[in-house]
Amino acid sequence: MDSPTDPGGMVLDGRYRLDAKIATGGMSTVYRGFDLRLERPVALKVMDPRYAGDHQFLTRFRREALAVARLKHPGLVAVYDRGDNPTYLVMELIEGGTLRELLRERGPMPPHAVVAVLGPVLGGLGVAHRAGLVHRDLKPENVLISHDGEVKLVDFGLVRAVAEAGITSTSVILGTAAYLSPEQVVGSATGPRSDVYALGVMTFELLTGA
Incomplete structure (x- = not known):
């Protein structure tokens, strides 16, 4: 099944209704959705059909999803479930919105604001690192800020799943080159x-706006 361009109330696995597209990236499309069983709004990240x-990707994706779902920290977006058709x-x-949107709107941030934004990210990273997980794609687009001021990191595990799959995707690997470490x-x-x-790159960017 392909990623729907117009979800129109499509229901995945008889439980998750796709309501509206939120964003599209190199690996996936994110939809606002609704869990019909628990009667709550959710976000649904539908992977690109090429995967x-x-x-190999599907095996890694399942393992990474399970590992990320076990992480519990207020600075991490919670993963509730996964499915296979589509993935x-x-x-x-x-x-x-995202930290990138906030940076574009307000420009450079004072040090106290940077500390407030990155504090939850650091806390979430610490929990993930202690569990043996590495994000591999830290960037302002992957830091979400709620209307209530909550800061949460998203997209753990996806880059590893794609990188270790049989599919080569230059756009995925090189799409955020500015944040890649030397290794x-x-x-x-x-x-x-x-x-x-x-x-560190993100911190410099938030402080300078560059």
Whole structure:
């Protein structure tokens, strides 16, 4: 099944209704949805159809989804469920925008604001790193800020699943080159230090607006 261009109330696995498209990226499309069983709004990340036939990707995706779902921290977007036709994740819905949008709107941030924004991100990263997970794609687009001021990091596990699959996607690997650590650029093993490097780039960007 392809990612729907116009969801029109489509229901996945008899439970998750697609209501409206939120965003489209190189790997997936995110929809606002509704869990019919628990009667609550959710976010549904539907992977690009080109991954559907890649068994290596699907295996890694399932493992990463399970690992991320076990993470519990207020600075991380919760993962509730996953499905296979199409391949999708069910996540906590954050009503608001991204850190990138905030940066474009307001420009450079004072140090106290940077600390307030990145504090939850650091906390979430710490929990993930202790669990053996590395984000690999830290950038302002993956930091969500709710209308209530909650800050949450999203998209753990997806880059690893794609990178280790049989499909080569230059747009995915190189799409956020400004945040790649030296070891990522040369194709060496990544680890928590790779996330720390990207976080340093983000900190500079938030302070300077550059």
